[in-house]
Amino acid sequence: MCAKLMATEEVNKPPPLPSYPQLIINAIEALNDKNGSNKTSISKYIESKYGDLPAGHTTLLSHHLNRMKETGELVFCKNNYMKADPNGPPRRGRGRPPKPKVPLPPGVLLSPARPRGRPPKDPNAPPRSPKPKVTSGTGKPRGRPRKMARPEGGIGGSSTTMTAATVRPRGRPPKVKASALTEVSVEH
Incomplete structure (x- = not known):
């Protein structure tokens, strides 16, 4: 009797929820719209297929859609999400692309990079004498003359x-x- 009860509970139990990126990809494929699917239609599809969703479903969905858009798994166009074309050009990031690095010839050792900022004063160095005043040679003092x-x-x-x-x-x-x-x- 107990084994029979456990078997019916396992049959009535909904399938385990896949990861959100997988849910999103499945929803976009199932909706199969040529212009892509918006967030609302993706959410409604996931809710209809997997009834029991976490409390923060809309927040999780938004987070994963944004992350998949940034990584290039999805393309966002006219408020719709589409799967990225595998044959298309790779997605460029924002800003100027970095310059290509020239490989160094073999056997060249790089010295460690200098730290940023002004180097600290040597505490063992002897005190320096003040610099002698340099005159311009015209006989006039530098700067604006005093008011008379x-x-x-x-x-x-x-x-x-x-x-x-x-x-x-x-x-x-x-x-x-x-x-x-x-x-x-x-x-x-």
């Missing part, structure tokens, strides 16, 4: 010395406060 101080009294003023009180500080002058304005207006 303006004479007091504006243009044509008699005094050429500048005092600390008349020199304006750098930047924008501070905002005048409202209380200072009222005092000034009252004095007038």
Whole structure:
């Protein structure tokens, strides 16, 4: 009795689910559309043939369709998936193809590649003396000349010395406060 019960359970048990890439290929072959099959039709075919599917069936299907498209197993055209033509040209990746590598003659040894970045300083090296200043030979110092101080009294003023009180500080002058304005207006 027990053996008979187990045999009926095995007969009623659905066949094991193949891998998703195999499911997708089987669905495209079974649908046999010359323009290819879209994701919805592939999903409906798989659901009708294998009733018991994992919970994340649509996510798994999308993932495997994208992966098969990137590897070249499927061709994606006008929102439809088709099997890649085995006699067609190989699928090129994105970007510029790499240059062909020229083989080295036999007996040539390559030195290991240098690491990236600036090499570290040698801690045992003696300290270097500062470089002597190099002059251009014209007698003029390098760079932009310094601003000359303006004479007091504006243009044509008699005094050429500048005092600390008349020199304006750098930047924008501070905002005048409202209380200072009222005092000034009252004095007038």
